[in-house]
Amino acid sequence: MIGAIVTFGGIGHLRPAPGTWGSLAAVVLAILAYEAGAALLVPLGAVLATVLGFWAVPRAIAGQQDQDPSEIVIDEVAGQLLALSFTVLPLWRHGVDSLFLGAWPAWVMPFLLFRLFDIWKPWLVGRADRRGDAAGVMLDDLWAGLFAGISSVILAGLYHGALQPWLNG
Template sequence: MINLTATFFGIGHLRPASGTWASLAAVVLAVLAFQAGLALAVPVAAVLATLAGFWAVPLYLRGRDDSDPSEVVIDEVAGQWIAISFTVIPLWRHGAELGFFSGAWPGWVAPFLLFRLFDIWKPWIIGRADRRGDAAGVMLDDIIAGFFAGITSVLLAGLYHAVLEPWLLT
């Protein structure tokens, strides 16, 4: 159970870029949940993945030399679900669609790309959390990256809808 949780059911073993594969799986599950009428399951899943990660990662890392092996991706899943929650909840509240090829597709593309950017770049406190070198740091950098990505997604959506969209329509 520890291995399945830490690797998000084995997705962490996909190569290359196991974190990107895990993030993509998280986005697909979030969009499918939204389309099934379970939009609020996404933030609930983010909380559950975070709790599961804080449980599984220290146990998985016990006795290993590598403090952040690439197959551990529950942190990416938790962070990605946090990021996409920032767009899923408003879209759900406004009765908007969220689809892969139609509807409000930027609602999943922006959080996905921004989360990957912040997770790889690791600016400011994301990098500080990552440099902890322990199981908590493995989880914290992605949780913080998820919040950064979610907030940035909302800011970009606001900029588009308040400034660019009215300008484009005139």
């Protein structure tokens, strides 16, 4: 069960770039939830993945040399769902019908920004990653998700508040 949780049902075994596959799986689940009218499952999924990750990751890496094996992707799932929550919830609140077709930047930008912050590891993301323990495995992706979510909202605000009126003006 621990292996299934930390690899997100085996997705962490996909190559190359298992973290990207884990992030992409989270995006697909978020889109499916939104399209099914269950947008609140996105932040709920982020909380669930976080809790499960903080429980399962220490058990999965206990006694191993590698404290952050690449097949562990529950951290990417948690961080990606956190990032998506920043765009999914406002769209749902404003009654946007389709996330996939009608508001595709709302999932593309959090995905790209999350992967950027997760790979680049700026500031608190890198600090958490350098912990070298199970908590660091989870925390770096949660920080990356937070930064990606906030950045997505800022970019959306700039587009809708400044660029779009200028283009239409």
